[in-house]
Amino acid sequence: MMIENLQEQNLFSDNQPPGVWIEVILPLAIPKTYTYSVPPELNNKIQIGCRAEVVFGKNKKYAGIIKLICKTKPAYETKDIVSIIDDEPVVYPKQLELWKWISEYYMCTEGEVMAAALPTHLKLSSEVILIYNEEYGDDFSDLDNEEYLIAEALLLKKELKLAEVQLVADIIHVYPLIKRLIDKKVCFVWEAFTDKYKEKKENFVTLNPEYSSDEKLSDLVNNFKAPKQMELLLSFLHLLKTEGEVSQASLLKKSGATVAQLKGLADKNILFVEKRSVDRIRSLPKKMEVNFELNSFQEKALVEIGIALSKKDVCLLHGITSSGKTQLYVKQIEKFINEGKQVLYLLPEITLTAQIIRRLQLNFGGNIAIYHSKFNNNERVELWNKIKTGELKIILGARSALFLPFKNLGLIIIDEEHDPSFKQQEPAPRYNARDAAVYYASLFKAKVLMGSATPSVESYYNALKDKYSLVALTERYGGVKLPEIKIIDTKTVAASKKGKVMISPQLKAAIENALQNDRQVILFQNRRGYAPFLICRTCGFIPQCENCAVTLTLHKYSNKLHCHYCGNTYPKLITCPACGSVNWMEKNFGTEKIEEELTEDFPRNRIARMDVDAVKGKHAHDTLIKLFEQHRIDILAGTQMVVKGLDFEKVSLVGILDADGLLSFADFRVNERAFQLMEQVSGRAGRKTEQGLVLIQASKTDHPVLSFVQLHDYQKFYENEISMRKQFFYPPYSRLIRLILKHKIKEIVQDAAEILGSLVKKDFPHLAGPAAPVVNRVRSLYLMEILLKLPKDAAHLQSQKKVIGNYINLLKAEKRFRSVVIIADVDPV
Numbered sequence: 001m002m003i004e005n006l007q008e009q010n011l012f013s014d015n016q017p018p019g020v021w022i023e024v025i026l027p028l029a030i031p032k033t034y035t036y037s038v039p040p041e042l043n044n045k046i047q048i049g050c051r052a053e054v055v056f057g058k059n060k061k062y063a064g065i066i067k068l069i070c071k072t073k074p075a076y077e078t079k080d081i082v083s084i085i086d087d088e089p090v091v092y093p094k095q096l097e098l099w100k101w102i103s104e105y106y107m108c109t110e111g112e113v114m115a116a117a118l119p120t121h122l123k124l125s126s127e128v129i130l131i132y133n134e135e136y137g138d139d140f141s142d143l144d145n146e147e148y149l150i151a152e153a154l155l156l157k158k159e160l161k162l163a164e165v166q167l168v169a170d171i172i173h174v175y176p177l178i179k180r181l182i183d184k185k186v187c188f189v190w191e192a193f194t195d196k197y198k199e200k201k202e203n204f205v206t207l208n209p210e211y212s213s214d215e216k217l218s219d220l221v222n223n224f225k226a227p228k229q230m231e232l233l234l235s236f237l238h239l240l241k242t243e244g245e246v247s248q249a250s251l252l253k254k255s256g257a258t259v260a261q262l263k264g265l266a267d268k269n270i271l272f273v274e275k276r277s278v279d280r281i282r283s284l285p286k287k288m289e290v291n292f293e294l295n296s297f298q299e300k301a302l303v304e305i306g307i308a309l310s311k312k313d314v315c316l317l318h319g320i321t322s323s324g325k326t327q328l329y330v331k332q333i334e335k336f337i338n339e340g341k342q343v344l345y346l347l348p349e350i351t352l353t354a355q356i357i358r359r360l361q362l363n364f365g366g367n368i369a370i371y372h373s374k375f376n377n378n379e380r381v382e383l384w385n386k387i388k389t390g391e392l393k394i395i396l397g398a399r400s401a402l403f404l405p406f407k408n409l410g411l412i413i414i415d416e417e418h419d420p421s422f423k424q425q426e427p428a429p430r431y432n433a434r435d436a437a438v439y440y441a442s443l444f445k446a447k448v449l450m451g452s453a454t455p456s457v458e459s460y461y462n463a464l465k466d467k468y469s470l471v472a473l474t475e476r477y478g479g480v481k482l483p484e485i486k487i488i489d490t491k492t493v494a495a496s497k498k499g500k501v502m503i504s505p506q507l508k509a510a511i512e513n514a515l516q517n518d519r520q521v522i523l524f525q526n527r528r529g530y531a532p533f534l535i536c537r538t539c540g541f542i543p544q545c546e547n548c549a550v551t552l553t554l555h556k557y558s559n560k561l562h563c564h565y566c567g568n569t570y571p572k573l574i575t576c577p578a579c580g581s582v583n584w585m586e587k588n589f590g591t592e593k594i595e596e597e598l599t600e601d602f603p604r605n606r607i608a609r610m611d612v613d614a615v616k617g618k619h620a621h622d623t624l625i626k627l628f629e630q631h632r633i634d635i636l637a638g639t640q641m642v643v644k645g646l647d648f649e650k651v652s653l654v655g656i657l658d659a660d661g662l663l664s665f666a667d668f669r670v671n672e673r674a675f676q677l678m679e680q681v682s683g684r685a686g687r688k689t690e691q692g693l694v695l696i697q698a699s700k701t702d703h704p705v706l707s708f709v710q711l712h713d714y715q716k717f718y719e720n721e722i723s724m725r726k727q728f729f730y731p732p733y734s735r736l737i738r739l740i741l742k743h744k745i746k747e748i749v750q751d752a753a754e755i756l757g758s759l760v761k762k763d764f765p766h767l768a769g770p771a772a773p774v775v776n777r778v779r780s781l782y783l784m785e786i787l788l789k790l791p792k793d794a795a796h797l798q799s800q801k802k803v804i805g806n807y808i809n810l811l812k813a814e815k816r817f818r819s820v821v822i823i824a825d826v827d828p829v
């Protein structure tokens with residue numbers, strides 16, 4: 001947006017000098033946007049969505065996003081901007097609208113949304129540190145004088161603060177210079193609080209595209225002379241088929257060939273060997289091959305989705321586990337791509353595995369890209385730009401992919417829409433990507449397709465109330481039967497055994513049986529570590545974290561006590577600090593203990609554990625999935641990581657070890673979460689020719705949720721749940737805002753919560769608290785909570801949030817409460 005004809009503007013303003021001002025969003029938690037004046041020489045460079053270099057506070061510099069251009073002078077003195085960094089906007093107005101909506105709806109600042117939305121390389125401030133890119137080398141012939149100065153300083157010092165860059169360059173307009181250096185890949189921006197990213201490179205082997213047709217390939221294979229190379233080639237083709245891509249290491253290992261033999265094939269131009277980053281998004285050809293057949297149930301659902309989306313903007317696809325929802329998504333994506341639109345495919349981070357990526361790349365080749373928090377900053381900026389120009393059509397990503405600068409969005413798919421990880425907990429913006437996606441789509445007049453085997457109560461309610469349309473897919477793909485579910489009463493087992501039952505005799509027998517039939521087993525326990533708490537048998541002392549009001553979990557791998565809230569570790573206690581005895585009892589069990597018992601009980605089988613401790617490395621999760629897929633693991637024991645939408649051919653048995661634990665959380669969503677987890681993990685059992693078996697260990701065997709799971713009856717579950725929600729005025733009948741107060745002194749936070757509670761009570765009669773949450777101290781801060789229930793159809797939702805905000809400000813204006821942290825969490829999960 002150019003500023004045209006300033007003289008003309010001047011005619012209409014009353015005695016104001018001509019000028020241009022811009023409102024800038026700074027990546028900070030300041031409540032409002034900030035206004036700057038634009039010096040005349042920069043007037044023709046300002047555009048909404050571009051970054052401007054500005055000074056904020058005494059001498060801190062930031063790259064802020066231009067939100068608004070105005071020609072009337074504000075009532076206060078403004079500072080000039082320093083420079084304009086970009087020639088092209090980095091975001092479009094629609095993204096800025098999304099930021100604004102998120103900041104208003106989720107009660108945070110636009111700056112906080114900006115900080116979450118932009119990749120690191122686009123966020124510049126005085127604190128930012130530039131790291132020299134070793135790969136650039138020391139040939140600076142492409143650089144101009146200013147660039148050269150900085151590059152040389154970086155080469156010597158390896159890193160520079162932006163403030164130092166300023167000194168070296170001795171110019172005012174530093175940020176545009178830095179942008180050029182980043183664009184030219186001379187340096188990176190380093191984030192202080194994230195792990196340093198180290199690129200891992202490996203040799204990959206590909207086939208000369210000349211042989212990509214079956215005919216050419218069989219010609220080649222049939223007329224091959226050298227037997228060793230022939231073997232190598234066949235190994236390559238086999239790996240390519242099973243793995244999708246072939247690394248040199250895996251090829252040499254499989255074929256037993258030498259590097260020299262591989263080089264022979266490379267010299268003949270049959271195979272290519274190239275070094276590339278193992279994470280690098282492969283540059284696949286931009287083809288589209290959606291040529292699989294749907295079964296009749298999917299076909300019917302596909303037609304229904306088409307009709308549904310023509311009538312309503314949001315469609316909920318309720319497809320039971322393994323019903324083939326992904327294939328329907330693929331067909332939908334194809335349709336929108338053919339119309340020239342972009343598609344965003346959102347899924348929970350943990351399901352963003354090589355398995356789903358391979359599946360989609362098979363259909364869309366290089367048209368699909370993945371936006372992943374594990375990718376390095378350069379790659380993220382590269383993707384950002386390709387989406388902005390519309391070059392990239394399909395993006396697969398977790399919740400933060402919502403912020404990408406789509407140009408022409410046609411469809412958003414939200415797979416596993418019930419998953420709580422779509423909601424960001426910490427820090428602000430505490431947004432739910434599923435709900436924000438519905439708003440974002442509306443800006444483009446785009447469609448939303450949500451899918452789940454166990455829809456969230458809110459989404460299902462919306463579908464039944466005709467806000468969304470609903471399509472059901474009730475047959476599993478390939479005629480696979482839903483698994484049989486049996487409940488094992490641990491009370492009867494416990495009587496004969498001491499302590500909590502971990503693996504009952506019935507479950508043990510079923511595992512033996514499955515293994516004998518060459519099948520695989522998944523065991524699910526939602527607690528990691530070895531023993532969730534220890535207790536002194538003599539005096540009852542329980543070790544707790546010094547910073548948090550939680551019991552410590554014993555981890556065997558580290559032989560330490562861990563706090564799962566703040567991450568602190570403590571040495572394992574030998575003697576009780578209270579009474580000095582050495583008589584400890586381990587209470588309850590986590591995944592480590594299960595793994596240990598399995599290793600004892602099944603010494604000849606291959607056992608693996610899947611939880612955040614076991615999959616710490618960047619590729620550990622994918623590797624574990626791959627090993628299990630290839631049946632190189634017999635029993636997989638894990639936390640909810642094993643639950644998520646993975647398809648394994650040979651799993652015949654699933655064990656849920658502690659259903660009581662799932663059903664005993666103090667949260668109104670406890671039944672919903674428990675049903676979802678149990679139904680989803682059950683869905684991993686069973687294959688084409690045989691029905692799977694699920695064994696659930698529980699002591700409260702008459703819990704209604706267990707019977708809904710046993711019958712795979714989502715409808716019954718929903719009816720039961722929705723009537724309770726109505727009775728207790730919980731969502732979807734109300735909207736929740738949770739106010740969380742934190743302070744290191746207990747009395748202060750209690751007093752603050754009392755006062756805030758009495759203030760908001762005037763306007764919000766449906767209120768719970770103030771009360772201390774179950775865990776009332778985390779990271780040395782005491783917590784208090786107030787839960788507000790707002791009527792759902794309140795036309796004044798926005799103004800009500802302002803009222804709450806005002807009360808918070810009122811409280812914080814008081815000196816005693818200034819340092820109390822107050823968080824408003826809208827639609828908490």
Ligand SMILES: [Zn+2]
Pocket residue numbers: 536537538539540541576577578579580581
């Ligand atoms: Zn003791």
Ligand SMILES: [Zn+2]
Pocket residue numbers: 545546547548563564565566567568779
């Ligand atoms: Zn702690």
